[in-house]
Structures are given as C-alpha cells and as structure tokens.
Amino acid sequence: xxxxxxxxxxxxxxxxxxxxxxxxxxxxxxxxxxxxxxxxxxxxxxxxxxxxxxxxxxxxxxxxxxxxxxxxxxxxxxxxxxxxxxxxxxxxxxxxxxxxxxxxxxxxxxxxxxxxxxxxxxxxxxxxxxxxxxxxxxxxxxxxxxxxxxxxxxxxxxxxxxxxxxxxxxxxxxxxxxxxxxxxxxxxxxxxxxxxxxxxxxxxxxxxxxxxxxxxxxxxxxxxxxxxxxxxxxxxxxxxxxxxxxxxxxxxxxxxxxxxxxxxxxxxxxxxxxxxxxxxxxxxxxxxxxxxxxxxxxxxxxxxxxxxxxxxxxxxxxxxxxxxxxxxxxxxxxxxxxxxxxxxxxxxxxxxxxxxxxxxxxxxxxxxxxxxxxxxxxxxxxxxxxxxxxxxxxxxxxxxxxxxxxxxxxxxxxxxxxxxxxxxxxxxxxxxxxxxxxxxxx
Amino acid sequence: xxxxxxxxxxxxxxxxxxxxxxxxxxxxxxxxxxxxxxxxxxxxxxxxxxxxxxxxxxxxxxxxxxxxxxxxxxxxxxxxxxxxxxxxxxxxxxxxxxxxxxxxxxxxxxxxxxxxxxxxxxxxxxxxxxxxxxxxxxxxxxxxxxxxxxxxxxxxxxxxxxxxxxxxxxxxxxxxxxxxxxxxxxxxxxxxxxxxxxxxxxxxxxxxxxxxxxxxxxxxxxxxxxxxxxxxxxxxxxxxxxxx
Numbered sequence: 056x057x058x059x060x061x062x063x064x065x066x067x068x069x070x071x072x073x074x075x076x077x078x079x080x081x082x083x084x085x086x087x088x089x090x091x092x093x094x095x096x097x098x099x100x101x102x103x104x105x106x107x108x109x110x111x112x113x114x115x116x117x118x119x120x121x122x123x124x125x126x127x128x129x130x131x132x133x134x135x136x137x138x139x140x141x142x143x144x145x146x147x148x149x150x151x152x153x154x155x156x157x158x159x160x161x162x163x164x165x166x167x168x169x170x171x172x173x174x175x176x177x178x179x180x181x182x183x184x185x186x187x188x189x190x191x192x193x194x195x196x197x198x199x200x201x202x203x204x205x206x207x208x209x210x211x212x213x214x215x216x217x218x219x220x221x222x223x224x225x226x227x228x229x230x231x232x233x234x235x236x237x238x239x240x241x242x243x244x245x246x247x248x249x250x251x252x253x254x255x256x257x258x259x260x261x262x263x264x265x266x267x268x269x270x271x272x273x274x275x276x277x278x279x280x281x282x283x284x285x286x287x288x289x290x291x292x293x294x295x296x297x298x299x300x301x302x303x304x305x306x307x308x309x310x311x312x313x314x315x316x317x318x319x320x321x322x323x324x325x326x327x328x329x330x331x332x333x334x335x336x337x338x339x340x341x342x343x344x345x346x347x348x349x350x351x352x353x354x355x356x357x358x359x360x361x362x363x364x365x366x367x368x369x370x371x372x373x374x375x376x377x378x379x380x381x382x383x384x385x386x387x388x389x390x391x392x393x394x395x396x397x398x399x400x401x402x403x404x405x406x407x408x409x410x411x412x413x414x415x416x417x418x419x420x421x422x423x424x425x426x427x428x429x430x431x432x433x434x435x436x437x438x439x440x441x442x443x444x445x446x447x448x449x450x451x452x453x454x455x456x457x458x459x460x461x462x463x464x465x466x467x468x469x470x471x472x473x474x475x476x477x478x479x480x481x482x483x484x485x486x487x488x489x490x491x492x493x494x495x496x497x
Numbered sequence: 498x499x500x501x502x503x504x505x506x507x508x509x510x511x512x513x514x515x516x517x518x519x520x521x522x523x524x525x526x527x528x529x530x531x532x533x534x535x536x537x538x539x540x541x542x543x544x545x546x547x548x549x550x551x552x553x554x555x556x557x558x559x560x561x562x563x564x565x566x567x568x569x570x571x572x573x574x575x576x577x578x579x580x581x582x583x584x585x586x587x588x589x590x591x592x593x594x595x596x597x598x599x600x601x602x603x604x605x606x607x608x609x610x611x612x613x614x615x616x617x618x619x620x621x622x623x624x625x626x627x628x629x630x631x632x633x634x635x636x637x638x639x640x641x642x643x644x645x646x647x648x649x650x651x652x653x654x655x656x657x658x659x660x661x662x663x664x665x666x667x668x669x670x671x672x673x674x675x676x677x678x679x680x681x682x683x684x685x686x687x688x689x690x691x692x693x694x695x696x697x698x699x700x701x702x703x704x705x706x707x708x709x710x711x712x713x714x715x716x717x718x719x720x721x722x723x724x725x726x727x728x729x730x731x732x733x734x735x736x737x738x739x740x741x
Binding site: 085086087199200203204205206208231232243244245246248249250252254258259260265268269271272275276277278279 | 524525528529532552553556557559571572573576577579591592595596598610611614615617630633634636637652653655656672674675731732733735
C-alpha cells in the first residue's frame with residue numbers, strides 16, 4: 056500500500072477573494088471602471104455594534120402602551136420664518152427624478168405625507184408628481200443646478216444646499232445615456248441619450264465664506280421663509296458641520312458612506328468617506344462646541360434600516376435621520392418576486408445595484424415606460440408609510456424602555472458598544488466596562 | 498468707469514423712480530419691496546443708491562421692472578432674475594445674473610467670476626471685462642462681453658450663446674455641451690471637447706441679432722469665430738480617458 060501525502064483543502068486567498076478576482080477579470084475585459092448604484096457594501100462598524108441598556112433599578116421605564124413618547128421634531132428654527140414641523144424624525148433623502156421614475160417619486164411623496172414627514176428632490180429638478188404629493192418637500196440646490204428656478208425655490212418648504220453625499224464625498228453625479236429620456240433631457244437642458252456628468256463643485260461659490268454669501272442670496276430670494284439645510288458627505292464631519300453652521304445653515308445633513316447613490320464608481324463608493332457611525336459624534340461635538348446643539352438641527356443618513364438605528368442615532372445627539380435605500384426597498388426595490396428577471400440581468404434579488412442602467416425589474420430606478428408601470432404609486436406609498444410607522448414604533452419602544460418620554464431625550468448614556476471600534480467611534484463605553492477608547496488618555 | 502452717479506442730471510432723470518438708498522435702508526427691505534410687486538404694478542422704475550458692494554442686490558426679481566443700481570455690487574446681483582432689467586452703473590462681484598431666467602442685466606463696468614453661471618434665459622451684457630468661469634454651466638442664457646473673459650469660461654456650458662468681443666482665457670468651453678461660443682479676439686486655449694466650428698450664415702444672423710440686442714455698434718458678426726462641442730465626450734469611451 057503506497058502512502059499518499061494527506062491532501063490540503065484548496066484554499067482561496069482572503070486578499071484575492073472571488074469578488075476581487077471577478078473584478079480584475081471584468082476590468083481587463085472592458086477597460087472601464089465598475090459603475091453601480093447604492094452605498095458601501097463592505098462590512099463596517101454600524102449601529103448593530105451598539106446596544107441600549109434599558110431601565111433598571113437606577114432608571115425606570117415608561118409604560119409601553121400608555122405613556123406618551125413624543126416623536127415630533129422641528130427643523131430650521133434658527134433663521135427661517137417657516138420652520139419644518141415633522142411628526143416623526145425620519146425623513147426621505149434626496150433622490151433625483153431621472154435616477155428614479157416618476158411613479159417612484161410620487162410614491163415617496165405619498166408615503167412621506169401619510170407619515171407626517173418630508174421628502175426631498177434630487178439632481179434633476181422638481182417634478183409635479185413630487186410637489187403635488189408631498190406635503191413637505193425639500194428642494195435640493197446642487198452643483199449641476201438642473202431644473203433650478205426661482206418658482207420651484209419658492210414653492211419648496213425648505214432648501215438643501217448639497218455640498219456632497221456619503222456615497223461619494225468629492226464626486227459629482229452621473230446619469231448614463233440609457234436613462235436620459237426626452238423628459239429627463241428637457242428638465243436637465245441636455246441632449247437625449249448622452250452620458251451626463253454632474254459637476255462635483257458648485258459653479259458659483261467655493262469655500263465657507265462664499266457659502267455664507269450664497270445662503271444669504273437664497274434667503275433673500277425666498278424672503279427668509281425657508282429653512283436652509285446644508286448637506287455634506289461623511290468626510291470631515293467636525294469641520295464640515297462647524298463650517299456649515301458658520302455659513303448660516305439652519306440644518307446640517309451628514310451622510311455616511313453607506314448612503315446610496317444612483318450611480319458612481321464602485322471604487323469611490325467603497326473607498327472614500329467615513330461610516331455613518333463614525334460621523335455622528337464629531338458632528339454633534341462641533342454643534343456642542345459652538346453652543347448650537349439643538350439650535351441648528353442635525354440630520355444623519357446612510358444605512359438607517361429600523362427603529363433601533365433611529366433610536367441609536369438620536370441617542371448620539373442627532374435630531375432626525377434620513378432614509379433613501381430603505382425607502383426604495385419599501386417601495387419594492389430588489390423584491391424577490393422579480394428574481395427571474397434579476398437572474399437575466401446576471402444578479403439576484405438583494406444584490407441588484409445596476410441602477411444606472413435603467414433596466415430595474417421593480418420599475419423604480421428606470422425611465423422605461425413599461426417597467427415604471429410596475430410601481431403603483433398609491434400602494435407603494437402606503438408600504439412606505441407602513442414601514443415608517445413600524446420604524447417609529449420600534450424607536451418609541453426602545454425610548455420608553457429607557458424611560459424617555461421623547462425620542463430626543465435618548466442620550467449616549469443609554470448606550471454601550473459591542474466592539475472597541477464602535478465604542479471609539481460612538482464615544483460610548485465598551486459593554487461590560489467603563490472604557491471609552493480615546494477618552495481619558497486611553 | 499462710472500462710479501456712483503449722483504449728479505444733478507442723473508437725479509432729475511430718475512424723479513419718477515422709486516428710490517432705495519442702501520445707506521439708509523436694508524437689503525432685506527429692498528428685495529422684499531421688489532418681491533411684493535404685484536403683476537402689472539405701475540412701479541416699473543427703481544433706483545438703488547449706495548450699493549457699496551452689497552451682495553444679493555435685486556435677487557429673485559420676477560416682474561418686468563427696470564432697476565438702476567448706482568454703484569458697484571458684490572456677489573450675485575440680479576440672481577435668478579426673471580423679467581427685470583437691471584443696470585449696474587459700476588462693477589459686479591462674482592455670480593452676477595446667476596441662474597437668470599429672463600430679462601436683462603447690464604453691467605457698465607467689469608464683472609468678477611462666474612458671471613451668468615447656470616443662466617437659463619435673458620441677456621447679460623458686460624460692458625467691461627469678465628473674469629474666469631464666465632457662463633459656467635450656462636443653460637440657455639445669452640451673454641455678451643464687450644471686453645475679455647478669463648479662464649475656464651463656459652465650462653460645461655449646456656445651452657445658450659456667449660459672445661466675447663475681446664479675448665478668451667485658457668480652457669474655453671471645457672466639457673461643453675450645446676452652448677455656442679463666439680469670440681472676436683484670440684483664445685488662449687480650448688478646453689476638452691471644445692473645437693472651432695464653421696461660421697455658417699445662420700450663426701452670422703444669430704450673432705448679429707445678439708450684438709444688436711446688446712447695443713454693440715461698429716463690430717461685424719463676420720469678425721468672430723465660433724466654438725462649440727466636438728461631442729466626442731458625450732458617451733463615455735475608455736479611449737478618451739486622457740481627455741478627462
């Protein structure tokens with residue numbers, strides 16, 4: 056009997072894993088970087104790494120079904136004559152008409168309105184579907200200025216000056232030719248079918264001193280009625296928040312790297328910007344250092360999925376959160392009912408992110424007239440409202456358990472972290488210890 | 498360069514105007530009064546004294562009124578103008594006439610950066626020079642500059658016409674879409690995807706119309722060269738990567 060050396064199990068490289076190898080092959084075959092939608096997919100420290108402590112002998116809870124837990128929030132009370140009053144601290148993030156279909160935009164407006172919250176335009180101007188079905192509509196002021204006009208500025212409920220977004224801090228927008236239909240082309244003053252590149256910088260201001268003057272102009276045009284938000288990607292949250300406050304913002308929006316996009320280079324999405332969890336405390340700290348916490352409101356977005364995420368973000372000091380990807384899922388994005396069609400596109404439900412190609416089986420990220428019929432704006436809006444209601448109830452459940460009669464009374468002392476990374480980022484103790492990495496010299 | 502014009506004759510000419518002296522009243526009061534104008538109001542002539550470099554003078558005007566600004570202004574004068582005729586008897590800071598929808602803005606002096614940025618309509622006339630990024634991202638506005646323009650002008654210009662009687666700086670029309678550029682003097686350099694184009698009769702006619710509207714005399718359309726998009730970057734091609 057001959058002796059055979061025991062075989063080793065075939066071992067794949069952790070560095071050159073299957074995804075990496077496939078990307079190298081794809082790049083070699085096509086000569087172009089990978090473009091996709093959505094936000095960072097890599098594993099990141101996130102709200103899952105935090106836990107609430109709940110009530111105990113030293114803290115007593117509120118009765119879950121009897122005692123009130125306030126969820127309302129006022130945004131823009133610093134300078135605006137007409138601040139935004141929302142019933143829940145969860146808003147719908149900016150997503151463009153162009154990247155999304157008209158029915159999808161309408162559904163977002165309907166869902167938000169049913170829930171007493173706001174929705175937001177995007178890099179493509181304001182549509183009637185959206186204005187007509189949104190009680191509270193935030194109008195984005197973007198570098199491209201597509202569709203920008205004073206009439207829409209005045210019929211908006213607030214203005215959001217977009218400096219950057221979490222998926223691509225420092226990057227401009229992108230809408231490939233397949234989605235530049237006649238209507239999208241007209242709204243953006245561009246030829247049909249071109250690959251449209253939105254600028255990454257505003258055309259008529261650079262830096263915080265100019266921004267202050269730009270905000271003054273927007274206030275003057277709108278007679279100081281509208282709250283002015285400033286949205287930044289999660290790059291330097293401490294300084295960006297401080298500079299937005301200095302520039303005169305009523306509200307600062309910080310979008311972490313899990314925040315989605317309609318289309319950007321994969322390398323950008325996965326490698327530029329900071330996780331949402333890492334952005335919150337520096338942004339809150341900036342407001343506290345300036346004595347402006349709760350006076351200038353902070354909205355955080357990027358990877359908010361459920362009421363626990365909402366409660367954790369609020370406990371860390373934010374005033375409201377914003378959802379984009381999760382709202383699209385509530386409308387029907389990546390629904391397994393379209394699995395056969397996802398397979399035809401070489402993907403699977405839950406992984407579909409070629410939103411720029413305009414072939415979305417769910418009819419959301421498309422301008423194809425047949426596909427977009429799959430979104431019933433009334434039913435989809437209802438689903439979004441249901442989802443927002445569940446998130447709110449979940450957040451209230453946690454807040455009551457922590458003894459809070461308002462979601463905004465949640466505080467960092469209600470939290471612990473499961474990992475050292477999350478403890479350091481969130482500035483809360485590692486579970487079972489009183490250790491906050493980075494505090495007290497350790 | 499006309500400075501603040503408070504000559505006796507100037508005052509007498511404007512006796513029927515509604516006068517706003519920014520040395521005595523606030524910018525807010527001025528803009529609010531302009532926004533409060535009802536359609537068809539007979540208060541069609543306005544005069545703004547002592548602007549002294551104020552930002553956002555006469556922004557968001559949406560009625561067909563004439564506004565004479567007696568002096569130099571800061572940023573964004575006439576921003577988003579929709580139908581007003583605004584004359585700056587001085588120089589203008591950055592972003593004069595930004596995102597203009599319709600109407601006219603005339604700057605008697607020079608203009609700083611981003612003049613007419615993202616403008617969608619109307620006519621912006623700069624009788625002096627304009628600085629860098631003149632007509633950046635323009636979306637339908639017509640801009641006529643009597644003097645020279647700075648670098649990166651008409652960057653990503655989408656639509657409309659930019660007419661320059663003098664010279665243009667570096668990288669004119671970089672990443673231009675469908676805007677038309679007419680330059681009478683020399684162009685320091687053209688930006689990515691911007692090329693010289695044939696001056697066909699219809700463009701001569703268009704240009705002459707713009708010169709007439711801007712009150713330019715003694716200059717012939719035939720003295721200009723036309724520039725526009727080569728349209729090679731309209732759809733992404735990896736072999737063009739060096740151009741980006």
